[in-house]
Amino acid sequence: MITELCHSDRLDESYTVLVDMKNRGTSPTYYTYNSILGCQSKAKKVTKALGLMRDMRLHTYMPWIKHYTSLVKNIFEHGKVLDGLNLLNEMV
Secondary structure: OHHHHHHOOOHHHHHHHHHHHHHOOOOOOHHHHHHHHHHHHHOOOHHHHHHHHHHHHHOOOOOOHHHHHHHHHHHHHOOOHHHHHHHHHHHO
16 A cells, blocks of 8 residues: 555555554564665655664664665765765665
């Protein structure tokens, strides 16, 4: 459901579903996190994407490399060079 909402450019709704899942005690899967992270990165929603990455790490999930790359690019485009470099260092 989250993936389809993302692909339909309904990012806010997909994020709401994710929050509702967590509030009801359901842990999102690795795939769920990566799906929504990819859509947030593609839409250049840097703050939400970084928050999702922090949540993923709490579950020991790693983002797919294509999402890391997209997010780093978006961070640099927003002029946050140090944040982008820090994220690159985390990848290594």
